[in-house]
Amino acid sequence: MRAMATRHVTVALGVAACCVVAVVAFAKPPQGKPKPQAVADAGVDTTSADASAAGAGAQGSSPTTITMDGGVASSGDTGPVPPPSMLHGDFGDGGVRPSPLNPAPNEFAQGIDAGAPTVDYDKLVADIAALRARVAAVGDNLFHSRIAIHVRIDGDHGLIGRLVVSLDDGAVYTAPPNFKADDYQEIYAHALAPGRHAITVDVERKDNRNDGFRNSQRTRFTVEIPRDQELGVQIKIGDDSDMGKDFPSDKSGSYDLRVRVKAESHAAPGKK
Amino acid sequence: MRARGTLAALLVGIAASAGATGEPQGTGGAHTSGVDPTRGTQMHTYQEALAARKLGSMLPLSLDDVQTRAAEGEDLLRAGRVDEAVSRMVDLVESPQIVPFVNDEAGRAVIFALADAYAHAGAYQPARAYFRKLLEQPGAWDKVATYARRAVRRLVEIGIESEHYDEALDDLKGVPPSAPEETRGEVSYLMGRAAEARHDPDAALAAYAAVTQRSRFWAQATYLQGLILVEKKQYKEGENMFCKVADPKRATTSTPVYADERFFAVRDLARLALGRVAHEQYRFDDSRYYYYLVPRDSDRLAEALYEAATSRYEKKDYQGARELLDELKGLQIHHPYEDEAWILDSYIDLAQCKFKPADDKLLKFIALYEPVRDAARRVQNDERAMNALLAAAREGGDAGNNEEGGAALSKEALRAIAALLRIDPAYGVVVRQRAVLEHEVSGLHLTVGSLGDIRQQLATNGGVRPAQVDKVTDDDRARDAKDALDGVRRMVSDLEGNGAGASQVAPLKEELGKLQVRVAAAHAASGTTQPTEQTAGTDLPDLLRSDEQTATRYAEPIEQARAELSRTENALARDSLRRVDLRLSRLLRRARLGRIESVLGRKRALEIEIEAINNGFLPQDAVDALDAARFLKDSEEYWPFEGDDWPDEFIGSEGLK
Numbered sequence: 001m002r003a004m005a006t007r008h009v010t011v012a013l014g015v016a017a018c019c020v021v022a023v024v025a026f027a028k029p030p031q032g033k034p035k036p037q038a039v040a041d042a043g044v045d046t047t048s049a050d051a052s053a054a055g056a057g058a059q060g061s062s063p064t065t066i067t068m069d070g071g072v073a074s075s076g077d078t079g080p081v082p083p084p085s086m087l088h089g090d091f092g093d094g095g096v097r098p099s100p101l102n103p104a105p106n107e108f109a110q111g112i113d114a115g116a117p118t119v120d121y122d123k124l125v126a127d128i129a130a131l132r133a134r135v136a137a138v139g140d141n142l143f144h145s146r147i148a149i150h151v152r153i154d155g156d157h158g159l160i161g162r163l164v165v166s167l168d169d170g171a172v173y174t175a176p177p178n179f180k181a182d183d184y185q186e187i188y189a190h191a192l193a194p195g196r197h198a199i200t201v202d203v204e205r206k207d208n209r210n211d212g213f214r215n216s217q218r219t220r221f222t223v224e225i226p227r228d229q230e231l232g233v234q235i236k237i238g239d240d241s242d243m244g245k246d247f248p249s250d251k252s253g254s255y256d257l258r259v260r261v262k263a264e265s266h267a268a269p270g271k272k
Numbered sequence: 273m274r275a276r277g278t279l280a281a282l283l284v285g286i287a288a289s290a291g292a293t294g295e296p297q298g299t300g301g302a303h304t305s306g307v308d309p310t311r312g313t314q315m316h317t318y319q320e321a322l323a324a325r326k327l328g329s330m331l332p333l334s335l336d337d338v339q340t341r342a343a344e345g346e347d348l349l350r351a352g353r354v355d356e357a358v359s360r361m362v363d364l365v366e367s368p369q370i371v372p373f374v375n376d377e378a379g380r381a382v383i384f385a386l387a388d389a390y391a392h393a394g395a396y397q398p399a400r401a402y403f404r405k406l407l408e409q410p411g412a413w414d415k416v417a418t419y420a421r422r423a424v425r426r427l428v429e430i431g432i433e434s435e436h437y438d439e440a441l442d443d444l445k446g447v448p449p450s451a452p453e454e455t456r457g458e459v460s461y462l463m464g465r466a467a468e469a470r471h472d473p474d475a476a477l478a479a480y481a482a483v484t485q486r487s488r489f490w491a492q493a494t495y496l497q498g499l500i501l502v503e504k505k506q507y508k509e510g511e512n513m514f515c516k517v518a519d520p521k522r523a524t525t526s527t528p529v530y531a532d533e534r535f536f537a538v539r540d541l542a543r544l545a546l547g548r549v550a551h552e553q554y555r556f557d558d559s560r561y562y563y564y565l566v567p568r569d570s571d572r573l574a575e576a577l578y579e580a581a582t583s584r585y586e587k588k589d590y591q592g593a594r595e596l597l598d599e600l601k602g603l604q605i606h607h608p609y610e611d612e613a614w615i616l617d618s619y620i621d622l623a624q625c626k627f628k629p630a631d632d633k634l635l636k637f638i639a640l641y642e643p644v645r646d647a648a649r650r651v652q653n654d655e656r657a658m659n660a661l662l663a664a665a666r667e668g669g670d671a672g673n674n675e676e677g678g679a680a681l682s683k684e685a686l687r688a689i690a691a692l693l694r695i696d697p698a699y700g701v702v703v704r705q706r707a708v709l710e711h712e713v714s715g716l717h718l719t720v721g722s723l724g725d726i727r728q729q730l731a732t733n734g735g736v737r738p739a740q741v742d743k744v745t746d747d748d749r750a751r752d753a754k755d756a757l758d759g760v761r762r763m764v765s766d767l768e769g770n771g772a773g774a775s776q777v778a779p780l781k782e783e784l785g786k787l788q789v790r791v792a793a794a795h796a797a798s799g800t801t802q803p804t805e806q807t808a809g810t811d812l813p814d815l816l817r818s819d820e821q822t823a824t825r826y827a828e829p830i831e832q833a834r835a836e837l838s839r840t841e842n843a844l845a846r847d848s849l850r851r852v853d854l855r856l857s858r859l860l861r862r863a864r865l866g867r868i869e870s871v872l873g874r875k876r877a878l879e880i881e882i883e884a885i886n887n888g889f890l891p892q893d894a895v896d897a898l899d900a901a902r903f904l905k906d907s908e909e910y911w912p913f914e915g916d917d918w919p920d921e922f923i924g925s926e927g928l929k
Binding site: 104107109115118119122123124125126127128129130133135138140141143167169176185190192193 | 360705717851
């Protein structure tokens, strides 16, 4: 490494030059404005050649001398200058010094001990999933009334970041990433008790011209499912927002996200 | 010698493409004592209770019906309607009408669809139990054995994803030696991963060697063999393994291998690994060639260019290193090596004695990355901001849009942190587990409501559901309280970021902490209900009551699981940011050292110049100073004497001596 070689050659001159710089700096009258407090570097390895340099920021208030390896030492150190550690450093195979850019071992991911789990997560999820499945299956067998929810996304520049459709506050559909539905797409169809139910549409959209502009909306609709009928619910998410296009240039734009629902009932299909 | 540092990262790479590392969460045993692993018995009891009341479908199923409903299940899964697929398939698989078809292809298709749906939902225990049921059927491996082979594939995927290797191998112990070659390859690959997880490299090598080119895991197994050999310092053998995957001369005449999108990811990793091994052995030209093989459309291109530049730098080919760094800059993308590439760039300038540009670059680096490092430290103290930042980094979103950090954290700083983050794959596993749990808990709300509806339906012989009351629920109140606290937290963060003193902010933070504890306690208390004695009985109302009680009993373990996952998620997120802090601190130290070297270098250059002048040599810029053309204005011209004067030319005073 040529930079290292340069450092070898110039260290002696460097000491003298930097002594002068340090003394000149010390001789300056105190400034009116206090210096901001230096922030300490993390992970300083005191055994490495870099460690001494690391303190350079932190020891700004005391007169310092730059050592041969580029570090700093207190001017009060009057003893013999130790040999530069870089000349006795740990060489790699073949006598080539490891690159100074090599990451330290502690920069790699180590195992994290977050404590032993007290809940059997797999069992809990399996139990809940099985309970939900069997109750849904029993409901499907008992109720003749049904609901079928369809979704359509309109708008040229809106991308769906998140779309969750809930029925009576329980999520029944979570859209996959980059969900698209240019035409009505069925997302849920199931038997339900006749009567009133709440559908919640939780949508977050972002602009494909500048995804820094995004908005979310939670809309709750109440629908009534007639006895022995299937209620078709069509959810249309329209987006005419122009923030991503207009605001960066004109400093003026608008969000226009609309969730519209159309419900229509008809005779429920026969059970298989 | 960059390779010496980065070789350890080889193992990290495979984790991203072939599964996550880290300790498994939970025990996950499918054979939990006293619990039906399929959880199908209760559904079966429901079916009997419905039949006793002459409810539900009593008609026998035809083969066509079974095939149609199996296809419907697969369609639902493809459309992402996983919950519906699970409920419909459970209803079918546990119904008495399916019994005549269980041991033929149509019945197997239904069981497979149910197991697959459970696996998609993240409920691995019942999924594995149904897959095992498929494998244990008589005649499961006869003829083409479509569903047995598919079940093996999914079981291997579940084993890798959940890292419950021993349980997955236990599930697969029934796979006969006569199973197709690719199926045996799946099992061998899983055995290799299991051996690696228990730190037995020799067993892993043997298992991976049994994975043939007919297996979809051939590339992964060969690459992992190479890694193990390199870890054992058997570089030559390791290289041979990597070459098998990385072969740039693969042609139609080569032995065909199974290749999907994962093959190309592993192939790029193998090429990087070859470069690193060559780099490790000081074969810098070889390493340059291997890094060059990483194609331009690869996600690993930035990594390859940066490491290739490092190897050229170490070979003292500074111009070559510069060209590679220029190519890296030309990509105009954020990549995890931005900070290190910047420092390397400056050191190349130093090596070429371009002290001024080097110093300028290092100054800019310190000015840019010191605030980034400080922001990374501040984010570590803010759980919401930290998790939002990691979510953006993991999903490739714009971290600058993270509103959780408040105005104190600049967008650019957040984007820079997100670009530098190297997220532990275990973090992704925890986030996924949390998402699955939240989805199931949300679905549980609907289930509890449905149980009430069903009971009422039975009690009133078809009554109409009472009107939906739109009153504020406990969940709404909890959400409002959390939102209000988030607002306060952001304001406190803004105060901190805008220079408010620690003594001013500390009481506010203390108060905020107390409020957060109160909100969490209130939220936990609202979901906790007193456990009641389990109702016995097999009639429909008894079963419904029993399930209602079961649902309420889940509240406590759900809260515990949420808390544990959140704790793990935060610990992993904090660790990622801590590592960014360590790396930036090292590079900032290196930048300061580089500045010192640039000053010393400039001084040395001056001394050489003085020495040369003393020896009678004018420095080049002094020679240039004698050039008259340097002193002309733009509007002036200078025609130097070119020696064209003729001896007899009239010069004005002819004849005068």
